[in-house]
Amino acid sequence: MADHNDPNAVNSIFSDIDYSAADLYDLFGFPTHDGRNALLALTFASTPKAGELDSDMLYRLLVTSQPRVAFPHAEDVSLESVLGYFDAVKDKYLGELKPCEIRVVPQPGQRAAVKFIGFPCGDFSTVVDLNTVTPIQTPDGQTVQAFIGGRDDAFFNDLTGFFRSINYAPQFYHVPHTMTEARELPIPKTLIELEGNDLFNFRPDFPTWGFFQEDRTTPKLDLPPGPWEWKGNNFKKDANGDYRFVYDGSDCRAGQNCNAIILELPHSFITPDPSANRLINAWGESWVLRAAHKVESIPDDASWSGDPWKTVREKELDDELRKYKLVDTDGQPFADAGLSEREDDRQLGANNFSLGPAFIRRLAHLGWGFGPSISALGLQTSFDHDNSPVSIHRTYDTAIAAFPRAKKTIFQQLNMPDDSWNPKGLNIPLRRPIEIFVPNVCAIDMDTTGTWPFGRRLEDQVATRFLSVFLDMSAELNGKKYHLDMLSDPALWASVPILPKTPPNPLKNDKEFLPNFPYLAEPWPESW
Amino acid sequence: MTAYDLALAKARKDIAALEAISQRDSRDCEKRVRLAYRLFHQASLTSDEIEFRKVRQAIDDVIRDFGPKEDICLLRANIDGRFHRLGEVKRDLEMCPALARRREGRSITADVDFQEGRYDEARRALESLIDESRTWDALARLAHWKGKMGEREEADRLYAEAEDELTAKELLSFAWLELQRGVLAISRGRYGKARTHYHRAAASFSGHWLAGEHIAKLLAAEGKFDEALALMREVIARTPRPESKQALGELLASVGRAEEAKPWLDAAEAAYLASAREGGVHYFHHLADLYADTGRPAEAVEWARKDVALRPNFSTQAALAWALFQNGEMAEGVEWIRRALSSGVQDGGIFATAASLLHAAGDAAEGDRYARAAAEINPGGSGFHLHH
Numbered sequence: 003m004a005d006h007n008d009p010n011a012v013n014s015i016f017s018d019i020d021y022s023a024a025d026l027y028d029l030f031g032f033p034t035h036d037g038r039n040a041l042l043a044l045t046f047a048s049t050p051k052a053g054e055l056d057s058d059m060l061y062r063l064l065v066t067s068q069p070r071v072a073f074p075h076a077e078d079v080s081l082e083s084v085l086g087y088f089d090a091v092k093d094k095y096l097g098e099l100k101p102c103e104i105r106v107v108p109q110p111g112q113r114a115a116v117k118f119i120g121f122p123c124g125d126f127s128t129v130v131d132l133n134t135v136t137p138i139q140t141p142d143g144q145t146v147q148a149f150i151g152g153r154d155d156a157f158f159n160d161l162t163g164f165f166r167s168i169n170y171a172p173q174f175y176h177v178p179h180t181m182t183e184a185r186e187l188p189i190p191k192t193l194i195e196l197e198g199n200d201l202f203n204f205r206p207d208f209p210t211w212g213f214f215q216e217d218r219t220t221p222k223l224d225l226p227p228g229p230w231e232w233k234g235n236n237f238k239k240d241a242n243g244d245y246r247f248v249y250d251g252s253d254c255r256a257g258q259n260c261n262a263i264i265l266e267l268p269h270s271f272i273t274p275d276p277s278a279n280r281l282i283n284a285w286g287e288s289w290v291l292r293a294a295h296k297v298e299s300i301p302d303d304a305s306w307s308g309d310p311w312k313t314v315r316e317k318e319l320d321d322e323l324r325k326y327k328l329v330d331t332d333g334q335p336f337a338d339a340g341l342s343e344r345e346d347d348r349q350l351g352a353n354n355f356s357l358g359p360a361f362i363r364r365l366a367h368l369g370w371g372f373g374p375s376i377s378a379l380g381l382q383t384s385f386d387h388d389n390s391p392v393s394i395h396r397t398y399d400t401a402i403a404a405f406p407r408a409k410k411t412i413f414q415q416l417n418m419p420d421d422s423w424n425p426k427g428l429n430i431p432l433r434r435p436i437e438i439f440v441p442n443v444c445a446i447d448m449d450t451t452g453t454w455p456f457g458r459r460l461e462d463q464v465a466t467r468f469l470s471v472f473l474d475m476s477a478e479l480n481g482k483k484y485h486l487d488m489l490s491d492p493a494l495w496a497s498v499p500i501l502p503k504t505p506p507n508p509l510k511n512d513k514e515f516l517p518n519f520p521y522l523a524e525p526w527p528e529s530w
Numbered sequence: 531m532t533a534y535d536l537a538l539a540k541a542r543k544d545i546a547a548l549e550a551i552s553q554r555d556s557r558d559c560e561k562r563v564r565l566a567y568r569l570f571h572q573a574s575l576t577s578d579e580i581e582f583r584k585v586r587q588a589i590d591d592v593i594r595d596f597g598p599k600e601d602i603c604l605l606r607a608n609i610d611g612r613f614h615r616l617g618e619v620k621r622d623l624e625m626c627p628a629l630a631r632r633r634e635g636r637s638i639t640a641d642v643d644f645q646e647g648r649y650d651e652a653r654r655a656l657e658s659l660i661d662e663s664r665t666w667d668a669l670a671r672l673a674h675w676k677g678k679m680g681e682r683e684e685a686d687r688l689y690a691e692a693e694d695e696l697t698a699k700e701l702l703s704f705a706w707l708e709l710q711r712g713v714l715a716i717s718r719g720r721y722g723k724a725r726t727h728y729h730r731a732a733a734s735f736s737g738h739w740l741a742g743e744h745i746a747k748l749l750a751a752e753g754k755f756d757e758a759l760a761l762m763r764e765v766i767a768r769t770p771r772p773e774s775k776q777a778l779g780e781l782l783a784s785v786g787r788a789e790e791a792k793p794w795l796d797a798a799e800a801a802y803l804a805s806a807r808e809g810g811v812h813y814f815h816h817l818a819d820l821y822a823d824t825g826r827p828a829e830a831v832e833w834a835r836k837d838v839a840l841r842p843n844f845s846t847q848a849a850l851a852w853a854l855f856q857n858g859e860m861a862e863g864v865e866w867i868r869r870a871l872s873s874g875v876q877d878g879g880i881f882a883t884a885a886s887l888l889h890a891a892g893d894a895a896e897g898d899r900y901a902r903a904a905a906e907i908n909p910g911g912s913g914f915h916l917h918h
Contacts, residue, residue: 022699058698176560178601180632219551224559224596293696293704296734327697 023056024329032452052152052259055108067273088358149520163249175225190393191371249506285333289326333442359401366404382477532737598625680876705735719910772801827857878908
């Protein structure tokens with residue numbers, strides 16, 4: 003997580019799947035140099051090791067720039083408006099939108115080919131050394147800064163806590179890959195422990211349970227035979243009346259590396275009219291060389307399946323890309339792990355409009371878990387759970403059924419903690435979850451600092467901000483409107499009856515970020 | 531280092547690491563399962579029966595310690611299927627009823643159906659799996675079915691589609707698919723096409739004995755006996771499988787070097803019999819072939835009967851028919867070959883066997899018909915042919 007270890011095809015949590023360089027972790031994107039440039043950083047699993055790329059891979063960063071447009075259905079909170087929005091996104095991303103692309107292909111000798119395709123100044127390419135900051139001169143006389151190589155993984159998150167909250171069994175139990183029904187066990191999701199939840203509650207006698215260890219193992223238990231159920235009716239409280247938080251604020255990625263493609267692009271290189279096109283949308287993709295093209299002597303005779311979506315996609319591919327197979331995509335944090343349930347066939351990149359109805363169902367499912375947890379702590383939730391005193395396990399077959407419960411969660415504007423995100427004081431609308439997750443892009447507003455959801459800065463605690471989607475942003479605490487960083491405030495946790503008294507996720511990365519390009523910190527020495 | 535050597539070295543390294551972890555904590559089910567899978571991978575690379583026994587032991591230990599988990603039962607079913615223990619495969623799936631309903635379990639059940647002669651059930655199951663998801667293994671299974679039942683163009687197309695699903699991280703599987711396409715081409719006498727596929731297999735996963743063995747058989751079929759012999763000796767030096775020794779022996783015998791052939795055939799026979807004495811059943815068809823071709827038809831019949839009792843399909847039925855024919859039991863031989871043909875199989879080798887039997891039984895017209903059918907499938911079918 004954010005999108006570590008997904009889709010399932012590269013989910014090394016299962017015993018028969020190896021670590022894969024196709025496992026994309028995060029896409030960071032924010033303005034630099036007073037909004038004249040944009041920083042994009044795509045991070046992924048450091049296999050074979052940090053600073054060395056897998057020669058069978060191809061990575062793409064896709065970029066568009068367009069004007070900022072206010073959400074078109076702001077006053078119409080209905081399922082019809084949601085579906086209309088998805089349709090509009092579909093028309094846009096399958097229609098006129100032609101993204102520019104930066105393609106990175108590993109080369110022998112610790113180098114990588116970097117190809118710029120579809121930019122206004124024309125196509126060009128170069129080869130750069132890995133692990134070195136390289137200025138690349140563009141045909142129109144500008145400079146792109148590039149760094150490709152090993153870095154500290156810039157994600158800081160209580161991965162184990164998140165998995166505990168959604169009952170993700172493979173983090174805690176030996177779950178065979180075949181047992182798809184035993185991934186998220188069918189008991190209520192929750193932010194605070196459930197009384198008698200023997201499946202996931204913290205075990206004082208086994209404190210390392212579900213926590214990734216330095217030797218790359220994760221202590222787990224044998225999955226008990228089903229049915230996996232919870233028969234309680236209340237949250238767990240200790241003798242002092244304190245709830246037990248499923249998070250403990252651990253940084254489960256501490257001391258671990260990633261490989262990264264980091265680029266600093268002049269906005270005027272991306273679009274000829276940066277003053278009008280204030281948004282930069284970006285997403286990343288990982289592709290693995292098809293077996294048939296591993297050996298050069300093998301002719302390109304790729305055959306066809308009967309899958310119409312595949313047919314559409316393949317027609318759009320150029321000769322080089324046809325030799326590769328798309329494995330993972332990354333735009334928004336949690337689009338995979340939180341909303342798409344890591345399904346291999348949901349790796350659609352920006353074109354995830356077809357998943358819109360599934361997102362509504364999923365948000366409602368999560369809401370029945372997180373909403374009552376939030377209420378129990380005395381906070382207001384955006385999810386309509388009928389004042390349920392405890393989390394409930396509920397799934398939906400249709401978006402129609404799910405929507406009334408989740409509509410506020412989907413539509414509400416997400417308040418920012420203060421005005422620092424908008425340094426120019428412009429009339430920039432606050433973002434809503436619906437427009438954050440569909441399309442699945444990192445949408446950088448070049449007039450902001452690029453903090454999530456107006457992009458994604460390295461220091462953003464996006465895991466906690468994602469949880470805040472379930473807070474009621476119209477409510478107030480101590481005279482201040484709820485906001486995206488409220489759950490990261492230690493004072494809040496000190497004031498509610500819960501242990502441990504910690505924000506759910508770490509407040510900062512385990513290693514200081516750099517003040518200048520490439521911004522991500524140096525990699526850790528690798529002992530394995 | 532070749533791809534084969536690298537893969538083997540990696541498997542051994544992984545095994546060593548997992549064994550160390552498992553020794554530290556034998557209650558770590560996940561590591562024990564992972565270890566069993568890695569042991570299986572290693573054994574699949576070497577095809578060493580002793581290593582397969584270790585895998586089986588590791589699996590049984592996991593089941594004893596942790597019960598019949600799905601992934602370990604799946605592995606057990608795979609190995610049992612590989613070694614023709616079809617009854618065991620069914621028991622493996624019964625141990626874990628949920629597994630039998632899953633995609634992986636349904637694939638294995640389709641294999642069992644095919645092996646036991648329930649061809650339509652197998653096809654329907656595979657088509658259903660493919661409708662759900664066009665995974666490479668389901669496509670390859672259906673390709674095999676189609677290839678045997680005469681839809682060879684479609685079979686090749688399905689194999690090609692299966693290849694297209696694989697990435698550079700799955701080159702062993704890719705090479706295996708190329709070999710299947712080569713086998714399909716050889717069955718039609720298309721040696722040039724077979725050569726292309728075999729060499730692709732060798733290039734994509736270098737150093738693998740399996741590609742070498744296939745190329746040697748192709749060379750023999752093309753009449754390039756010296757090259758075939760040299761390559762087969764090389765394969766055996768690296769991987770001394772009894773099947774390869776039998777192939778070398780048959781090859782030597784076919785060029786009139788019976789004395790040189792004998793020790794190879796004897797060694798193969800000894801290994802097959804040793805396996806059978808220990809309860810193995812997967813060499814029954816090799817024993818039937820070996821004895822039928824070396825003037826011991828009564829023994830060939832004995833082993834062929836055992837094989838057909840375990841796996842009543844067109845392949846074992848045709849082998850029994852051939853053994854009976856060699857043993858002068860013409861009437862029963864004709865009965866068995868008719869049973870094999872009733873499956874709908876469209877195989878040049880089986881048609882040629884049918885032609886021989888029917889001619890010998892006095893049915894010249896039908897014998898001619900099958901001879902023509904065999905020639906239509908494989909116009910060069912009279913060349914050197916290895917049974918396995």
